[in-house]
Amino acid sequence: MAKSKKEIISIQSVSKIYNLGETVVKALDNVSLSIYDNDYISIMGPSGSGKSTLMNIIGCLDVPTKGKYKFKDELISEMDDNQLANIRNEKIGFVFQTFNLLPKLNAMQNVEVPLIYSSLGRKERIERAEEALHIVGLQDRMTHKPNELSGGQRQRVAIARALVNKPSIILADEPTGNLDSKSGNEILKFFAKLHKDGNTIIVVTHEESVAKLSKRRIDIFDGKIARDE
Amino acid sequence: MEKLLEMNNFFKNIIIGLFSVRSNLTRVILTASGLTIGIFTVSIVSAAVSSIDKEFAKSMDYYGNDKVYVGTWPWSFDFDWWKYRNRPKIEESSLEYITQYSEYITDVSIKKNTWTRATYGNKASWLQLNGVYPSYQDMLSGTKIENGRFFSQNEWDLQRRVIIVGGTVRDGFFQGKDPIGKKIRLNNVTFEIIGELKKQGIGMVPGGTLDNLVIMPSTTFERILTRWGFDELVLQTNPEDIPLAKEEVEMIMRVARKIPPGDDDNFAVNSADAYMKQFNTMKNAIAGMGFLVTGISLVVSAIGIMNVMFVSVRERTREIGLRKAMGATNFNILTQFLSEAVAIAIIGGSVGIALIRLTVFGLASFPIPNFNGATLPISFDLLLVFYTFTICVFIGVLAGLIPARTAANLNPIDALRDE
Ligand SMILES: Nc1ncnc2c1ncn2[C@@H]1O[C@H](COP(=O)(O)OP(=O)(O)OP(=O)(O)O)[C@@H](O)[C@H]1O
Ligand SMILES: [Mg+2]
Numbered sequence: 150m151a152k153s154k155k156e157i158i159s160i161q162s163v164s165k166i167y168n169l170g171e172t173v174v175k176a177l178d179n180v181s182l183s184i185y186d187n188d189y190i191s192i193m194g195p196s197g198s199g200k201s202t203l204m205n206i207i208g209c210l211d212v213p214t215k216g217k218y219k220f221k222d223e224l225i226s227e228m229d230d231n232q233l234a235n236i237r238n239e240k241i242g243f244v245f246q247t248f249n250l251l252p253k254l255n256a257m258q259n260v261e262v263p264l265i266y267s268s269l270g271r272k273e274r275i276e277r278a279e280e281a282l283h284i285v286g287l288q289d290r291m292t293h294k295p296n297e298l299s300g301g302q303r304q305r306v307a308i309a310r311a312l313v314n315k316p317s318i319i320l321a322d323e324p325t326g327n328l329d330s331k332s333g334n335e336i337l338k339f340f341a342k343l344h345k346d347g348n349t350i351i352v353v354t355h356e357e358s359v360a361k362l363s364k365r366r367i368d369i370f371d372g373k374i375a376r377d378e
Numbered sequence: 379m380e381k382l383l384e385m386n387n388f389f390k391n392i393i394i395g396l397f398s399v400r401s402n403l404t405r406v407i408l409t410a411s412g413l414t415i416g417i418f419t420v421s422i423v424s425a426a427v428s429s430i431d432k433e434f435a436k437s438m439d440y441y442g443n444d445k446v447y448v449g450t451w452p453w454s455f456d457f458d459w460w461k462y463r464n465r466p467k468i469e470e471s472s473l474e475y476i477t478q479y480s481e482y483i484t485d486v487s488i489k490k491n492t493w494t495r496a497t498y499g500n501k502a503s504w505l506q507l508n509g510v511y512p513s514y515q516d517m518l519s520g521t522k523i524e525n526g527r528f529f530s531q532n533e534w535d536l537q538r539r540v541i542i543v544g545g546t547v548r549d550g551f552f553q554g555k556d557p558i559g560k561k562i563r564l565n566n567v568t569f570e571i572i573g574e575l576k577k578q579g580i581g582m583v584p585g586g587t588l589d590n591l592v593i594m595p596s597t598t599f600e601r602i603l604t605r606w607g608f609d610e611l612v613l614q615t616n617p618e619d620i621p622l623a624k625e626e627v628e629m630i631m632r633v634a635r636k637i638p639p640g641d642d643d644n645f646a647v648n649s650a651d652a653y654m655k656q657f658n659t660m661k662n663a664i665a666g667m668g669f670l671v672t673g674i675s676l677v678v679s680a681i682g683i684m685n686v687m688f689v690s691v692r693e694r695t696r697e698i699g700l701r702k703a704m705g706a707t708n709f710n711i712l713t714q715f716l717s718e719a720v721a722i723a724i725i726g727g728s729v730g731i732a733l734i735r736l737t738v739f740g741l742a743s744f745p746i747p748n749f750n751g752a753t754l755p756i757s758f759d760l761l762l763v764f765y766t767f768t769i770c771v772f773i774g775v776l777a778g779l780i781p782a783r784t785a786a787n788l789n790p791i792d793a794l795r796d797e
Binding site: 205208210211230231234235237238243249251253262263265266267289310316374 | 390392397583696697700701702703704705707708709710759790791794
């Protein structure tokens with residue numbers, strides 16, 4: 150990749166080991182990885198290979214059993230729960246396969262959720278949420294509840310929610326897995342656009358077509374990085 | 379500034395908590411009703427006890443803290459009347475012994491009691507009558523002559539038909555006009571009103587309220603109203619001498635009645651403080667029962683709220699995971715669920731308060747016919763509202779703490795994966 154790019158994430162010899170009494174599962178086995186500003190990475194691999202585990206560690210939802218994780222200059226692998234929550238809030242935007250919108254909140258309120266845990270005032274929260282919904286083209290669906298939206302629209306609300314705090318990196322774990330190909334393509338177009346606008350994106354996927362759109366592809370096999378190009 | 383932002387965050391979590399209460403209103407109301415019942419009982423019991431207390435204290439003024447009474451019956455709440463009903467009547471002659479031998483008694487009077495029908499024109503009412511000595515003027519307690527005068531020694535000697543009346547006579551017979559000099563009929567005998575007692579309002583003195591009282595010379599009483607009733611000796615002393623005075627009077631009475639050593643008294647020496655003690659025991663028993671019932675219902679409702687909160691945490695595991703992924707700290711989640719629990723408790727308590735308000739209002743506006751328009755002595759205490767609020771917050775926090783902690787400590791990945 151272009152050497153001029155700034156490294157934002159550095160993972161060094163990270164392992165995630167589940168000790169299930171008799172068997173020991175190495176979900177991640179001594180993985181090292183650097184992620185640069187404005188990367189667009191797809192992660193592929195068979196089921197159970199450790200893709201989600203890697204994503205969760207990058208997203209600070211999970212902590213590695215071994216190894217070092219540096220986010221910019223901060224040592225994530227040494228942080229406590231509150232510090233991790235703070236990093237998730239400010240630096241990371243998640244997009245899930247199952248959207249994970251709160252059913253009783255409308256689109257606007259769903260997008261506002263991450264801002265509630267930041268220190269923004271109400272007015273600024275609303276402005277930011279509106280702006281994010283504009284970016285995903287849902288400015289005329291702001292007061293709709295999730296069950297009044299199509300699957301593609303729901304995922305766009307989720308993307309708006311991931312964007313709203315202006316994160317350093319957007320993590321999407323099979324974002325098109327629950328969508329038909331048309332809605333899926335729409336979502337992928339957004340990722341392409343977000344990447345062009347300067348965002349850093351990591352997408353976990355099973356689909357070759359999705360991976361092709363990314364600029365860098367990582368294959369994982371049995372908890373190890375098998376290919377990175 | 380940092381602090382301020384933290385506060386802001388804190389309230390945001392409370393609002394999220396309240397929001398989820400709103401979306402589960404039916405369940406919340408059902409759970410909260412336990413607390414409603416608890417708060418209702420505790421409030422009614424304490425309101426009743428404090429009202430009874432107030433009224434009782436007022437009534438006790440009537441007996442005075444500086445008087446000893448000798449009668450056939452002890453003032454107590456053990457109602458074994460059969461033990462006392464064959465006792466000899468109180469004789470006025472005992473007063474001579476007491477005046478002669480007692481060190482502590484400074485003044486004495488007989489007090490003859492009966493009830494009779496009083497009429498004025500075509501109006502009629504039942505009144506309580508006391509026949510007393512002129513000395514009773516200085517022994518009046520809990521009331522005083524507000525208008526007119528007491529009867530004189532001369533009037534007593536001549537058995538004059540003069541009376542001092544309580545507050546209800548003015549309203550009942552004379553449309554609120556001055557009754558002095560007017561004549562009313564008691565037991566079909568005409569009496570002249572020469573004095574009026576201060577109006578008291580309802581009391582709990584056995585035998586009625588001071589406002590229904592008519593006082594007259596005991597000589598007149600004896601001549602005209604001897605059908606039925608009972609006599610008491612009223613003995614004046616100093617408040618601090620009451621215990622000694624009672625012992626002394628008992629001894630003198632035994633001598634006067636020639637009761638052999640070892641035999642039981644066939645009279646009773648009473649005083650307000652002893653009555654008060656008896657009353658307090660009974661009051662505490664009532665209060666104890668009330669608080670027990672309340673305690674149980676509070677515990678039950680706390681368990682109910684805890685249960686609802688566990689269900690809520692279970693149902694919203696994914697939401698918790700999501701909020702954590704979006705940057706909620708453990709403390710944020712804890713606050714959210716705690717405030718939900720507290721809100722449920724406060725909803726329950728508020729309904730309780732509303733019920734109490736209605737009940738008190740209903741009772742207070744319901745006049746009791748036999749008491750000349752007076753109402754039941756129950757009052758509504760604003761402090762109650764404050765206590766209720768405190769109890770609700772306490773119960774809410776207590777019941778919500780474990781579920782809220784469970785929620786706060788959920789691992790975000792596991793929570794997100796929850797189906
Ligand atoms: N909490 C856990 N306890 C024990 N083992 C776990 C746990 N979480 C994940 N694993 C194991 O770790 C391995 C990697 O899981 P992971 O979820 O990362 O797979 P994946 O690549 O995302 O698979 P998929 O494509 O099906 O989503 C699996 O073998 C899984 O069984
Ligand atoms: Mg996965």
